[in-house]
C-alpha cells in the first residue's frame with residue numbers, strides 16, 4: 010500500500026543547500042534521482058519508478074541503480090533514525106544537524122526487479138553504536154521483495 014507522503018518532510022529536503030547535490034538524492038541536482046526518504050513511525054520509506062534507460066535484461070532494472078537508490082535510502086534512513094533517537098523533530102525543522110555517509114553497503118538481489126512499476130524501499134534501524142548506524146532495507150515491487158540491503162552509515166563529526 011502506497012503511504013501518503015504529501016504532508017511529510019523528506020529527510021533529504023532537510024540537508025542544507027551546500028550538501029544537496031548528491032546524484033542519488035540531492036534536491037539541488039536536476040540530473041539526479043532525487044530520492045526522498047520519509048520517516049513513518051519506526052521505519053523509513055521511499056518510492057521510486059526507474060526510467061527504461063536503467064534496464065539490465067529486457068524488462069528488469071539494472072542492479073547498479075538498485076544499489077544506488079538503496080545507498081541513498083540507507084544514509085537518509087540513518088540520519089532520520091539518529092534524529093528520532095535524539096528527539097530532533099523533522100516536522101518543525103528546515104535543516105538537520107546530522108550528516109551520514111556510507112561506509113559499507115551490501116545488496117542481496119533476490120528476484121529480478123521489474124521495469125515500469127513503482128518500487129517501494131523500506132528501512133529499519135538495526136543499531137546505533139556511537140557514530141555507526143546500521144540499517145536493514147528491502148526493495149519491493151508488486152509486493153515481491155526483489156532486493157534486500159544493509160548499510161553501515163557513519164555520522165560525520167562537525
Ligand SMILES: CCCCCCCCCCCCCCCC(=O)SCCNC(=O)CCNC(=O)[C@H](O)C(C)(C)COP(=O)(O)OP(=O)(O)OC[C@H]1O[C@@H](n2cnc3c(N)ncnc32)[C@H](O)[C@@H]1OP(=O)(O)O
Nearest residue numbers: 024028031080081084108109110111112113139141161163
Ligand atoms: C562523501 C563525503 C560527503 C560529506 C558531506 C556530507 C553529506 C551529507 C549528505 C548525504 C548525501 C547522501 C550520501 C549518499 C550516500 C553516499 O553515497 S556517501 C558517498 C560514499 N561514501 C564515502 O565516500 C565515504 C568514504 N569514507 C569516509 O569518508 C570515511 O571512511 C568515513 C566513512 C567517514 C569514516 O571515517 P572516520 O570518520 O575517520 O571514521 P573511522 O574512525 O574510520 O570509523 C568510525 C567507525 O566506523 C567503522 N568503520 C568505518 N568504515 C567501515 C567499514 N567499511 N566497515 C566496517 N566498519 C567501518 C570503524 O571501524 C570505526 O568503528 P569504531 O572504532 O568506532 O567501533
